[in-house]
Amino acid sequence: MIYDKRNRENLNKLAVNTRTLAYKWYQYCINNKIEILIYETIRTIEKQKEYVSNGKSQTMKSYHLVGQALDWVLIDGKGKEMWNAYYSTNGNKVIQYAKSLGFVSGRDWEWDAPHLQYEYKGYGTDKLSATDGKGSTQKNYNIGYDAPKDTSKAFRLHTTAFKNKTESEKAKIDYVNKGYLKYAEIFGNDKDGYRLQSGKYTTQKDAENAAMRLIDEGLQNYVSIIGRPN
Numbered sequence: 001m002i003y004d005k006r007n008r009e010n011l012n013k014l015a016v017n018t019r020t021l022a023y024k025w026y027q028y029c030i031n032n033k034i035e036i037l038i039y040e041t042i043r044t045i046e047k048q049k050e051y052v053s054n055g056k057s058q059t060m061k062s063y064h065l066v067g068q069a070l071d072w073v074l075i076d077g078k079g080k081e082m083w084n085a086y087y088s089t090n091g092n093k094v095i096q097y098a099k100s101l102g103f104v105s106g107r108d109w110e111w112d113a114p115h116l117q118y119e120y121k122g123y124g125t126d127k128l129s130a131t132d133g134k135g136s137t138q139k140n141y142n143i144g145y146d147a148p149k150d151t152s153k154a155f156r157l158h159t160t161a162f163k164n165k166t167e168s169e170k171a172k173i174d175y176v177n178k179g180y181l182k183y184a185e186i187f188g189n190d191k192d193g194y195r196l197q198s199g200k201y202t203t204q205k206d207a208e209n210a211a212m213r214l215i216d217e218g219l220q221n222y223v224s225i226i227g228r229p230n
Contacts, residue, residue: 161193
């Protein structure tokens with residue numbers, strides 16, 4: 001992704017459940033090589049007032065204010081926004097997949113095509129940080145999921161892309177030798193970047209624990225969990 005760093009920085013600002021689904025949606029774009037820019041997520045009251053006054057928004061009850069919405073646009077190979085592409089083949093794919101996850105698309109309103117919002121249990125019901133039930137805040141991990149629990153029997157981790165193949169080869173050795181992964185292999189190419197795929201985990205929880213350790217140690221800022229039938 002051309003704007004991968006910026007996209008993840010914006011996704012990380014979302015509320016907990018919205019963020020989890022948004023990362024799954026973002027991973028779909030990556031897997032299908034659909035370049036996007038996520039240019040806005042959470043928004044201040046002051047900014048919302050500005051948008052309402054200049055006609056960019058029609059309500060002061062925006063889901064952006066509570067971290068349950070994002071705005072995105074398709075981009076071309078040079079990183080230029082394609083504002084007229086929301087009804088294109090890729091635009092339809094991206095929106096339909098988002099809706100399958102439970103997002104509401106502003107395109108259906110016929111005036112806010114960039115907008116996706118996750119209503120969860122209602123406006124403001126999704127928390128901006130997780131708690132352990134005792135009032136203390138837990139760390140929020142940037143983990144993407146493509147692993148249906150009901151049908152998956154094996155789970156693997158996919159890392160973010162490294163700078164080059166040499167970096168991925170070094171990481172492969174380090175991650176295994178230091179016990180972060182029991183096994184790892186490299187996949188990818190010069191165009192899309194080189195990533196690591198872990199060995200199999202028998203439960204999603206085991207995969208999550210391994211992913212959280214990579215993030216805790218600062219080795220990855222995002223990890224995707226991929227589920228398979230066997």
